[in-house]
Amino acid sequence: MSPIIEFKNLTKRFKTRIAVNSLDFNIEGGEIFGLVGPNGAGKTTTMRMLVTLLKPDHGEIYVGGHSIRNRPNEVRRQIGFMPDSFGVYGDMTVQEYLDFFGACFKIHPQQRGRLISDLLELVDLGHRRDDMVDTLSTGLKQRLGIARVLIHDPSILVLDEPASGLDPRARVEIRELLLEVARLGKTILFSSHILADVGELCTRVGILEDGKLVALGTLDQLSAHVMPYRQLHIGLLSRREEAQVTLQSMEGVFEVRPVDNVSRVSLEVDFGGNEEAMHQLLAKLLAHGFPVIHFSEETNNLEEVFMRTTKGIVS
Numbered sequence: 420m421s422p423i424i425e426f427k428n429l430t431k432r433f434k435t436r437i438a439v440n441s442l443d444f445n446i447e448g449g450e451i452f453g454l455v456g457p458n459g460a461g462k463t464t465t466m467r468m469l470v471t472l473l474k475p476d477h478g479e480i481y482v483g484g485h486s487i488r489n490r491p492n493e494v495r496r497q498i499g500f501m502p503d504s505f506g507v508y509g510d511m512t513v514q515e516y517l518d519f520f521g522a523c524f525k526i527h528p529q530q531r532g533r534l535i536s537d538l539l540e541l542v543d544l545g546h547r548r549d550d551m552v553d554t555l556s557t558g559l560k561q562r563l564g565i566a567r568v569l570i571h572d573p574s575i576l577v578l579d580e581p582a583s584g585l586d587p588r589a590r591v592e593i594r595e596l597l598l599e600v601a602r603l604g605k606t607i608l609f610s611s612h613i614l615a616d617v618g619e620l621c622t623r624v625g626i627l628e629d630g631k632l633v634a635l636g637t638l639d640q641l642s643a644h645v646m647p648y649r650q651l652h653i654g655l656l657s658r659r660e661e662a663q664v665t666l667q668s669m670e671g672v673f674e675v676r677p678v679d680n681v682s683r684v685s686l687e688v689d690f691g692g693n694e695e696a697m698h699q700l701l702a703k704l705l706a707h708g709f710p711v712i713h714f715s716e717e718t719n720n721l722e723e724v725f726m727r728t729t730k731g732i733v734s
């Protein structure tokens with residue numbers, strides 16, 4: 420893989436406020452990259468510079484090797500950008516809306532019809548093609564927005580908070596749609612202030628705070644970096660109290676908590692060892708004759724990663 424987007428020392432000020440502060444990182448072709456951070460962190464400003472709507476004060480961005488400063492037209496050709504608000508084209512039909520943007524990109528009228536049908540099928544809006552844009556729910560408007568940014572067949576989609584304001588069902592649908600778009604070979608950069616939106620979807624996550632990238636990596640890497648220990652779940656048929664005492668005396672174990680759920684008795688263990696040590700821990704439990712029926716590591720603690728990172732625990 421080679422970088423398709425390169426941020427180099429990117430900096431933007433608004434008067435005295437630094438909105439984006441020395442951003443330096445790459446996004447590889449084919450990635451689904453989540454830019455995450457609280458409101459005001461600089462996500463939108465970063466994206467607006469990437470899509471050539473705003474000039475940086477310092478630094479550069481290269482898109483497919485083209486500089487946003489010197490080759491803005493080449494950059495725009497490669498990118499489809501969906502801003503965080505929908506725009507004002509409500510009084511036309513879904514079909515007309517896409518046709519309008521197709522015409523803007525000078526796509527031949529004969530090709531447009533076919534293309535629009537394909538896009539509507541992709542975003543699952545074929546049945547609404549003759550409805551007015553105004554009448555669509557927020558979730559459907561977001562899907563239409565994604566169809567629109569695909570119309571000139573860009574290799575990169577830049578989506579600013581595509582899941583914001585959506586109900587849980589529409590969120591899941593957007594997530595599935597983005598995965599489908601990624602399968603078409605597109606690179607996706609999207610922002611969110613909600614961690615749960617990026618967790619299952621992204622190849623990598625960058626956490627932005629106060630204009631600075633405070634963490635970057637896969638979810639697993641971020642967890643390992645931020646969390647001083649792993650969280651293990653151990654399910655037992657019986658003898659939970661006894662197992663708890665035994666575990667507490669084992670090397671690398673920080674804390675053991677009983678967890679009650681309907682179907683089984685289990686323990687939650689904060690553990691400071693590597694995978695080999697995890698294996699040893701399990702082997703010892705079995706050697707003691709404990710009836711272990713479940714043993715797993717909690718890896719999806721993105722919320723915790725985010726809280727710790729943005730509290731400045733990681734520098």
Ligand SMILES: Nc1ncnc2c1ncn2[C@@H]1O[C@H](COP(=O)(O)OP(=O)(O)O)[C@@H](O)[C@H]1O
Nearest residue numbers: 433436438456457458459460461462463464465
């Ligand atoms: N056009 C502007 N003029 C002045 N300040 C701005 C402007 N756009 C953004 N900012 C400021 O820059 C910071 C980053 O904003 P933004 O990029 O919109 O953050 P996010 O999208 O992560 O919520 C905020 O403090 C915001 O108030």
Ligand SMILES: [Mg+2]
Nearest residue numbers: 462463464503
């Ligand atoms: Mg924003």
